[in-house]
Amino acid sequence: MEKKRIPLVAGNWKMYKTIAEAKQLAAELVHGLEKFTQVEVAICPPFTSLLPVKTLLEETSIRLGAQNMHWENAGAYTGEVSPLMVAELCSYVILGHSERRAYFGETDETVNKKVLAAYAVGLIPILCVGETLQENEAGKTGEVVERQVKLALQGVSLSMSQETGVPLVIAYEPVWAIGTGRAASGSGANTVVTQYIRSTLADLFVSEIAQSVRVLYGGSVKAGNAKEFFTQPEIDGALVGGASLKADEYIGIVQAAASSK
């Protein structure tokens, strides 16, 4: 039996917010999001703010995520944070974000190592995939997205639990839509999710799993355009960057999710 997909709105704070600022924003969100119980909300602050923000989220249903991690649990890797460390604080970890792929040399292979490492410590990956503008214009969207999904999930076996569903979230984030103010169209994103993401998942796993994985859209989502995505049948929420840094905007996006699904 397919499990109903609960909408998820996740905020990627990127490299913004000092501890004091992060606590302030988290406090505003705790206050403003209380009533939206039909949507799952997660926030992903920088590493330095994970613990202080976690303290504020106790007694709430807002979940915490990290934006990256190494794949080894410990070792001489100066400057890195391990899966075990992230798992002490978080439920989710964003992996393979296009900024990590573009600026920090992440490849399908390293993303795959991180995905496997996340499962080994009980973290749920929010796996980011998406084509660049150049790839899009060259008609390569399908090829790129399928490859990213397939390679990231090599060696992964997924099963479904009655309480939590399938422990995988995929975010379709066309690179040309991230931080540009130029979002994809809702129907265009829905087509990519159906044709390239869920169909690849169905090749890799059984179709029940493919239908139960939550797939988010990301790229210039704001309170004003969120509904266009949330009303698509195959899109289960959003990964939000810039608009997750302002309490009003983010609450507006969660509200749109609550009223659309």
Ligand code: PGA
């Ligand atoms: P954006 O970023 O909402 O600022 O476009 C999305 C993301 O990078 O996840």
